[in-house]
Amino acid sequence: MKKTLKIVLYLIIGAAVGLLVSSTARSIGGDVSTDRFYMWVSIITAIVAALFIILGVFQYRRVLSVAKDYLKYMDEDSYDKYRYNKHNEIQIYSIIGFVLSLVSLAIPLITYYNLPVILFSSTVYIMSLIFLIKTTRLVSKLYPERNLPQPSDKNYTDKLLLASDEGERHIMTTALYKTFSLTQVGIFVGILILIAYSMLTGESQIFSIIVLGLLMIVSNMKYYSEIKEK
Structure with missing residues (x-):
């Protein structure tokens, strides 16, 4: 998981640096085709976002499957650690997928107009939004024995700390x-x-x-x- 996050971080930093260099070169008279660069940044970002969503959905389904009868797979102490770590992993997948998909959609809307890219980015964004909403309810499914608040509850932070x-x-x-x-x-x-x-x-x-x-x-x-x- 940590290795994957490092790779994604390097990709994001590389894309940001490349975007900055490309824009700077164009502004000072360079021959860099920024529209083409923006298009590929948008497409690659959307693909990476989709991969994170797919990984998140897989982990989401897996952890719920284990939660139905965890004694088939592990003892209670191991399950407590497993569901805690998996919940955090899934949250990371959903957040990264959502943010990257939003960036992917924003690029063609702001910098250039390419209908196929916009449709592709929009599809990935909607998928990431749906998955993000689903993950907000995951904690109550993994901890049905605890009276944990929902993120939409008033004074959510105070209630979560009390619980x-x-x-x-x-x-x-x-x-x-x-x-x-x-x-x-x-x-x-x-x-x-x-x-x-x-x-x-x-x-x-x-x-x-x-x-x-x-x-x-x-x-x-x-x-x-x-x-x-x-």
């Missing part, structure tokens, strides 16, 4: 803080890249920079207002 034991709360809060820190670094690097892109190409990215800056401010304000002494 979790001390060990689970520690894991979740640690993971959330690491994610928060990584997100802040990512937004900051994104702002720097957009500034560099604007300076190199002459194409202003002020709106995107402002949006990312506001997101960084709001997320920090939310975090520190939540953890301050009340």
Whole structure:
């Protein structure tokens, strides 16, 4: 799983760097065919998204099959670990598939118009959206003995923490803080890249920079207002 995620991360970084180089070259007078490049980025991204959705659906069906009679496959302790890890894997598959499919659809809608590519990307996007919705209900199917809240419930975070034991709360809060820190670094690097892109190409990215800056401010304000002494 980790190896697969690393490969996908490298592909995404490579595509982003290639897109930046292609756009920059075109803006300064190069002969790079950005429309063709955009088209292939969109197609490849949609294919990768579809693969993640297929892998996710396979794991989804597998874990539900095991859950029906897990004693046929493993003991109770092993099953607790198995369903916990599989649930997280499936969530990763669904999120990656959804985001990549959205990016794949956005590229032809913004940069060029190619009906077959748009139809293909739209199909993958709809599939990823349906699968993402299904995965939000997976936790209640894997833990029917626990009164876990649904993501659509009001005050979902508070209810989830109350339904979790001390060990689970520690894991979740640690993971959330690491994610928060990584997100802040990512937004900051994104702002720097957009500034560099604007300076190199002459194409202003002020709106995107402002949006990312506001997101960084709001997320920090939310975090520190939540953890301050009340």
